[in-house]
Amino acid sequence: MRLRIAPPTAGPSAVSPREPDDDAGAGGGALVAGAWVARPPDLRPPHHALGGRDGLALQKAAEGVAVLFKQLYKVTEFGAVARFWLGPNPYCVLSSAKAVESILSSQRHLHKSWDYTLLHPWLGEGLITSAGSKWHSRRKLLTPAFHFKILEDFVDVFTSQTDTLVKRLRAKADGRPFDVFHCITCARSTSYAFRQFRPWLHPDFVFRRTSHGRKHDACIKTIHGLAKQTISMRRKARRAKRFAAQKKAPEEDFGQKTRQAFLDLLLEYSENDSTITNEDILEEVNTFMFAGHDTTTAAMNWFLYVMGTHKEIQTRVQEELDAVFQGSDRPATMADLRELKYLELCLKESLRVFPPVPMIIREVKEEIQINNYRIPAGTSVVIHVYRLHRDPEQFPNPEVFDPDRFLPENCNKRHPYAYVPFSAGPRNCIGQKFAQLEMKVVLSSILRNFRVESDIPWEEMRVHGELILRPKEGNPLKLHPRK
Numbered sequence: 001m002r003l004r005i006a007p008p009t010a011g012p013s014a015v016s017p018r019e020p021d022d023d024a025g026a027g028g029g030a031l032v033a034g035a036w037v038a039r040p041p042d043l044r045p046p047h048h049a050l051g052g053r054d055g056l057a058l059q060k061a062a063e064g065v066a067v068l069f070k071q072l073y074k075v076t077e078f079g080a081v082a083r084f085w086l087g088p089n090p091y092c093v094l095s096s097a098k099a100v101e102s103i104l105s106s107q108r109h110l111h112k113s114w115d116y117t118l119l120h121p122w123l124g125e126g127l128i129t130s131a132g133s134k135w136h137s138r139r140k141l142l143t144p145a146f147h148f149k150i151l152e153d154f155v156d157v158f159t160s161q162t163d164t165l166v167k168r169l170r171a172k173a174d175g176r177p178f179d180v181f182h183c184i185t186c187a188r189s190t191s192y193a194f195r196q197f198r199p200w201l202h203p204d205f206v207f208r209r210t211s212h213g214r215k216h217d218a219c220i221k222t223i224h225g226l227a228k229q230t231i232s233m234r235r236k237a238r239r240a241k242r243f244a245a246q247k248k249a250p251e252e253d254f255g256q257k258t259r260q261a262f263l264d265l266l267l268e269y270s271e272n273d274s275t276i277t278n279e280d281i282l283e284e285v286n287t288f289m290f291a292g293h294d295t296t297t298a299a300m301n302w303f304l305y306v307m308g309t310h311k312e313i314q315t316r317v318q319e320e321l322d323a324v325f326q327g328s329d330r331p332a333t334m335a336d337l338r339e340l341k342y343l344e345l346c347l348k349e350s351l352r353v354f355p356p357v358p359m360i361i362r363e364v365k366e367e368i369q370i371n372n373y374r375i376p377a378g379t380s381v382v383i384h385v386y387r388l389h390r391d392p393e394q395f396p397n398p399e400v401f402d403p404d405r406f407l408p409e410n411c412n413k414r415h416p417y418a419y420v421p422f423s424a425g426p427r428n429c430i431g432q433k434f435a436q437l438e439m440k441v442v443l444s445s446i447l448r449n450f451r452v453e454s455d456i457p458w459e460e461m462r463v464h465g466e467l468i469l470r471p472k473e474g475n476p477l478k479l480h481p482r483k
């Protein structure tokens with residue numbers, strides 16, 4: 001089946017006004033992108049690779065990954081299944097729940113695209129980047145570390161760390177704006193994004209010789225150093241614990257089957273199974289440090305921005321907090337967190353409007369049919385989460401922040417794949433419950449202590465879609481102490 005494609009300049013946009021990075025500079029040629037990006041999505045056989053006008057367009061696209069993110073967003077105007085080429089590589093962009101379901105629910109299309117190989121120097125082949133039997137066995141091994149029972153043990157850690165954060169924020173809470181977006185988030189994922197859409201920088205021997213490559217290597221050395229230090233500290237702590245346990249009477253531990261946290265689980269396996277090497281542990285620690293940190297940092301930043309621009313909604317969240325905590329500044333318990341229903345709705349809606357992982361890319365290893373289009377093996381399939389979450393059929397007035405969309409009666413009306421901030425299916429986010437708990441602890445504590453205000457109007461916030469979705473101009477917030 002072939003689609004008739006409107007010329008790139010045609011017609012009013014069917015999508016929402018908050019296009020990513022709307023003022024994306026000289027290279028922001030969404031219209032140029034239309035010329036090379038938009039193709040009838042019957043992907044068989046490949047029509048042509050890069051050249052001529054397409055080459056020019058690619059060069060323009062390469063002026064920034066944020067520009068490309070915007071262009072992909074534009075591509076989705078051509079349909080729920082749309083095709084574009086990046087150099088000789090065919091891509092297919094999906095932006096409807098039904099189309100997305102075909103990939104995410106499948107047990108067969110679990111391979112990440114080549115784009116993720118650019119993360120190998122940093123993450124190795126950890127759970128995010130691995131495939132096949134390696135991914136499968138690791139996923140099985142690590143799943144128990146995210147059992148809801150073990151998550152309860154983390155509440156104390158979250159609350160004590162949040163205490164420190166609140167103390168630091170108090171020093172900044174003088175009503176003057178400061179940017180809360182963590183710089184480390186940007187530094188690391190930006191190197192990846194910079195390289196992703198510059199095919200000439202893909203070979204390692206070229207990239208390493210550029211200033212970006214040298215910076216990237218130095219950054220990775222620091223991060224790996226931190227991961228190695230964490231592993232070694234944990235090993236020492238385990239040895240000390242074992243030593244202490246040997247001194248105890250054996251019956252003291254009788255019947256206590258303890259659940260283990262992620263790193264303990266890996267270390268225990270490596271102690272009993274020589275196939276799990278130090279290298280394996282390191283790549284998982286790096287993977288989880290990235291996956292567990294950059295995403296939640298972004299999500300919490302976006303949530304605070306939303307609160308800072310929606311005063312009435314913030315007041316309602318704070319009324320709920322006051323009702324639960326009754327003015328006390330005691331740390332939150334699991335029971336308190338369960339009662340924070342409105343905060344939870346707001347968090348879900350914030351993850352819809354600003355999904356921290358704005359795109360997911362898989363490579364199909366065998367032909368698949370999606371909405372009557374044949375997608376051949378070897379195609380990279382982009383799930384445009386940011387655009388999917390703005391489908392007006394699933395989310396009427398998608399740019400309006402409305403937490404009630406997540407009331408159970410409203411969720412029931414939606415397609416199950418319309419909302420996937422944590423992905424879905426067999427390769428969904430292993431840490432989603434952990435993340436939700438952590439975010440509830442941190443955000444509830446911040447809003448118990450401060451009122452948040454932002455001067456960037458809702459319609460003017462511009463986003464950059466990289467590995468992680470971040471604000472183009474930062475997120476300056478003003479904090480006012482509540483007590």
Ligand code: HEM
Nearest residue numbers: 127128291292295296299356357360422423429430431435
């Ligand atoms: C708001 C916070 C988070 C969001 C929005 C998020 C989102 C996602 C998404 C969309 C994926 C799929 C990525 C892809 O296929 O390319 C993913 C995978 C993953 N996430 Fe998260 N995540 C969050 C927090 C966390 C946390 C806290 C952890 C760990 C403690 C974590 C660990 C992982 C891992 C290991 C994977 C790979 C799973 C696999 O392929 O089997 N994430 N996450």
